[in-house]
Amino acid sequence: MLDVTHFNDPGCPWGYSASPALAVLRWRYADGLRWRHVMIGLAEDSTRYEEAGYTGEKMARGYQRFRVRGMPFATQPRERIPATGRACRAVVVVRLDRPELEVAAFRALQFAWFTTALPMDDDDSILAALGRVAGLDPAAVVARLDDEDVEAAYQSDRALARTAQGGPTHFQGKAADTDGAWRFTAPSLTFAARDGRTLEAGGFQPVEAFDLCVANLDRSIERRGAAQDVTELLAGFPEGLTTREVAACMAPENAIVDDEGAEEALITAAARGELGRETLGSGALWTAA
Secondary structure (H helix, E strand, O other), rough: OOOEEEEOOOHHHHHHHOOHHHHHHHHHHHHEEEEEEEEEEOOOOOOHHHOOOOOHHHHHHHHHHHHHHOOOOOOOOOOOOOHHHHHHHHHHHHHOOOOHHHHHHHHHHHHHHHHHOOOOHHHHHHHHHHOOOOOHHHHHHHHOOOOHHHHHHHHHHHHHOOOOOHHHHOOOOEEEEOOOOOEEEEEEEEEEEOOOOOEEEEEOOHHHHHHHHHHHHHOOOOOOOOOOHHHHHHHHOOOOOHHHHHHHHHHOOOOOOOOHHOOOOOOHHHOOOOOEEEEEOEEEEEEEO
């Protein structure tokens, strides 16, 4: 087993756009990777974005350009630019109280961030976003956002995320200093083997970069090939997958991701009642029935 530390933030469009590569890792290595998710905490308030000239319209136009990377985005301009710290704390609450739902909660917040116009630093918006996570009590999560143990865990995440100076991520130009320390950008992954060896793939990378780290650290891990059946694939992802995520998991080595082919297979399975489909922004989320 390899330990993977995953630095991300629910409000980062780069971290969100890397979701297909992360889905491939989860499919390909399953229990061979033990994940630790660290919230970067990009901004505690919107001042920095406003001073840089960001507006709701500018953010929506940015999302329009990000769509080419495959994940669904909505382009309804927000009335204001939200900060990410509150949503990061929500992920931390779920990690502390319901760790088995941490990934689902993180993804729910991402989907709300990028496929709705909700102001995602507002507690009501976080409550609405987490409502899609089966088995989670969103009100209990929101009630814990200001608790001391949550704040301590969140600040620990932020401190760890700001240790990129001098490392491979910094060297490759994929670290950022936006608040006084060089931090990992989303999504950065560090891989650690049982013998203490580590490798780092910082910032937005193709899945091959992450796969290369695994191959160089532990070749005893079972490595599954491309998924062949969409129903079998989605059975392993209870929170669902977008069309591009499914296509990425089904792509053979060195093949171009085939969104259209994946969607054809998804439509067929949905027509048989095996899958559910939810429209999200410019795309769709598919779940096992």
